[in-house]
Amino acid sequence: MTDRTSPPKISFRDVGCRFPVRGGHFTAVDRVSLDVGEREFVTVVGPSGCGKSTLLNMAAGLVTPTSGEVVVDGRRVTGPGPDRGVIFQQYALFPWLTVRRNVEFGLRVAGVGAAERRRRADEAIALVGLGDFADALPKTLSGGMKQRCAIARAYAVDPDVLLMDEPFGALDSLTRVQLQEQLLDTWSRQTRTVVFVTHDVEEAVYLAGRVVVMAARPGRVHRIVDVPLPYPRTEETRLSPEFAALRNEVWSAVHHQAPVEAPAR
């Protein structure tokens, strides 16, 4: 809003999240501070249970921080909103709606007129390459197609921020690579900020400008690794020695942490 030259798009300010458990609290995220710039692509990796989803859900407004705050565009996040699109690992498509109607959902609840809705939905559907399946029900789609539909659904409301929680985790590696490429392609052509959670180190490095490595118990930022590889990234990027070095760096940051047990009660 004001003078700072480039205010961060998303700002985690000393954010913490504790869940009540039997006989006390469990700290899922402990005082995380992190700024994500406009148009930045940040990935978050870390061992299972280190609070990646919780962190993302706090930015989405689905989980309230118990301390600190998340600020998006200078405004404190108090709930979910269409300015921040979320892609869930389990697709979360409405099974009773066709692909097109799923994609139209956000526009419909925003009261966009039928013609405009249809136009924007079809545009988003075409963008993810689902044009031939616009009238199909989710149950007839493969996993990759379902996730593409979910991505189109998020694109349709045109959010500034895309929050993705292991979106490709359930897909086979070929489909995953295709969707990674598609995601980078659209990201580079639009002005969107992406926070992408994954447990796949290779994926984290391939996509990101910055990789945030989290540590568990309590969940916190362990390291931040810059990825100075130029976009657009290609197969060659993956095979380059720079990529391998970064991957190893992130890998050891993730794996040379103390092993994580199940949360204590």
Add this chain to the structure above:
Amino acid sequence: MTAGQPMDAAVGREPVMDGPAPDPGEGAASVPEPTPAPDDGEGSASAPKPVGVAAPHGARRVPAPVLNVLSLAAGVAVWALLAAHGVGGLPGPEAVGRRAVEMLRDGTLEGDMLASLRRVLAGFALGTVLAVLVGFLMGWYPVVRALCEPYVQFFRTIPPLALIPVAVVLMGIGETPKIFVIFLAAFLSTVVATLQGVVGVDRTLIDAARVLGARDTAVFLRVVIPAAAPFILVGMRIGLGSAWATVVAAELIAAQEGLGFRMQHAETYYDLDTIFVGLVAIGVLGLVMDRLLLLAEHRLTRWQERR
């Protein structure tokens, strides 16, 4: 089906801030998979096989409707055989058929069917409408649920028939007590199913709607209702079944017409033919109504993954 436990996975009224990570596990553990229509997948419009054109010879699989008809014919034949060999004065199909035609001629059968149907439909309609309403309120507002649940659970354990004496004493012998017990039968099965449907809505779907900009009302109308629909329809089918089961008994209360009344009346004259006509009529009407609901269910829940 122990929907009695407290449930913190309550489908959020103000879910905005609480309930983080979707936790469909614990609370919803008692909710069955939404797999309604346990019976046939046939009979829906999705399998329009030319039935009239009898199976061409050499066809490996005989279509199900043909088997249905064959099985029915065989059943009638066995019945005829048993009756012919004098099993306890059992009337045969022809005798029952003749009686049915007589009763149709003088209009008693239509009158009785209409009377029973009217009661069932009135009780069933009142019961399901109220049940869907109450079920949604219970599922959506934990307070309403806590207030209503004890009564629902308590009355669910009482067969509606057992309430007939109470209904008669309190409401006299007119239509009211009959419709009331049918209403109760339909209400109780549908309300529990609706509640389970609402409570069992996938938390992630609600989150998905909210991050797309949906407020509570939109979440309710566009996510909770469609997601609960299969459960509600199953509840309605069960409710319809118990409504039919109840009407016959309810008509034993000083009714002037109705299939149950007719059968009871016939009993005093040892008129087995008429009793059988009544039985078959109840069965056929119940079946037709159930099929209609099944059809609706198929249309409304075509999106479900079936196993």
